[in-house]
Amino acid sequence: MRKEGFAVAQMGPVHLQDSREKTVKRLVEMLTEAQSRGATWVTFPELALTTFFPRYVYDKPSEYDPFFEEATPSKAMQPLFAEAARLKIGFYLGYAEKTQVSGTVRRFNTSILVGPDGSIIGKYRKIHLPGTIEPVGDPEFEHLEKRYFDVGDLGFPTFQTPAARIGMCICNDRRWPETFRVMALAGAEVFMLGYNTPSRNIHHNEPVHLREFHHRLCLQSAAYQNAAWVMASAKCGSEDGFDMIGGSMIVAPTGEIVAKTVSEDDEVIVYRCDLELGAYIRRSVFDFERHRRPEHYQAIVNQVGIELPE
Numbered sequence: 001m002r003k004e005g006f007a008v009a010q011m012g013p014v015h016l017q018d019s020r021e022k023t024v025k026r027l028v029e030m031l032t033e034a035q036s037r038g039a040t041w042v043t044f045p046e047l048a049l050t051t052f053f054p055r056y057v058y059d060k061p062s063e064y065d066p067f068f069e070e071a072t073p074s075k076a077m078q079p080l081f082a083e084a085a086r087l088k089i090g091f092y093l094g095y096a097e098k099t100q101v102s103g104t105v106r107r108f109n110t111s112i113l114v115g116p117d118g119s120i121i122g123k124y125r126k127i128h129l130p131g132t133i134e135p136v137g138d139p140e141f142e143h144l145e146k147r148y149f150d151v152g153d154l155g156f157p158t159f160q161t162p163a164a165r166i167g168m169c170i171c172n173d174r175r176w177p178e179t180f181r182v183m184a185l186a187g188a189e190v191f192m193l194g195y196n197t198p199s200r201n202i203h204h205n206e207p208v209h210l211r212e213f214h215h216r217l218c219l220q221s222a223a224y225q226n227a228a229w230v231m232a233s234a235k236c237g238s239e240d241g242f243d244m245i246g247g248s249m250i251v252a253p254t255g256e257i258v259a260k261t262v263s264e265d266d267e268v269i270v271y272r273c274d275l276e277l278g279a280y281i282r283r284s285v286f287d288f289e290r291h292r293r294p295e296h297y298q299a300i301v302n303q304v305g306i307e308l309p310e
């Protein structure tokens with residue numbers, strides 16, 4: 001057995017008017033609770049420092065730039081970094097990143113992995129951006145990630161930490177099995193992800209119970225098929241009247257849910273994960289080296305949409 005305490009810190013709503021200071025204070029409180037309950041790692045949600053602003057239509061950078069951080073750690077993040085280093089606890093944090101790439105301003109939906117010593121171990125920039133560039137014209141279904149963010153340019157990296165090799169992804173990425181398989185092929189033993197999932201489906205009229213079912217389905221199959229632990233953290237509840245699902249959870253490499261939140265508010269769940277469980281499964285049913293047949297998977301990387309054979 002190789003056991004390590006992992007926590008998922010779910011957040012209730014962050015409203016448009018809530019200050020970063022107030023929001024980060026909530027994160028620090030949950031970090032402290034996680035550490036007191038034996039966790040050495042915490043997963044926080046996607047875009048954890050602000051409301052889920054891509055639901056709103058903005059035209060000018062001066063209107064949406066206030067949601068972005070320009071430094072890591074930014075001033076707002078500093079209390080979280082300081083407390084985590086003091087408590088010797090690592091964390092995953094999602095936020096909106098504004099940066100320069102080759103002299104051009106770029107904006108990403110980003111997560112960082114911060115080690116128990118307070119150093120930044122790695123960064124991921126969201127690849128599967130949902131929604132539209134142009135507004136659909138119905139505030140209930142507006143989801144403008146493609147308007148505000150560039151597609152991530154870092155691939156799906158994994159990072160060796162004192163506890164395990166960790167891979168990161170963000171929200172909609174979890175619906176795409178390629179996300180997890182690429183990280184698993186780079187040795188990920190733990191997948192960390194944050195999400196903001198509206199209770200109403202932006203793509204079609206789907207009941208809430210299916211939203212939650214599809215969420216669980218993605219996480220459980222990702223864990224099982226890649227023999228890895230999954231840490232999934234929601235920002236949920238009603239943000240200024242816009243409802244988002246909860247259901248933050250920790251899933252074992254067997255696909256079993258071992259811990260799950262019960263509220264749509266700030267809530268911490270902790271589980272002592274046996275990293276050997278995943279290693280055992282990767283030596284048997286999911287021994288990639290022995291059983292994968294990539295020569296028959298060409299379409300996965302060579303095609304985007306469906307191409308019918310001649």
Ligand code: CDV
Pocket residue numbers: 046130131143170171172173175195196197198202
């Ligand atoms: N923030 C997200 O990526 N949300 C998507 C919704 C819009 C489909 C999700 O996959 O939950």
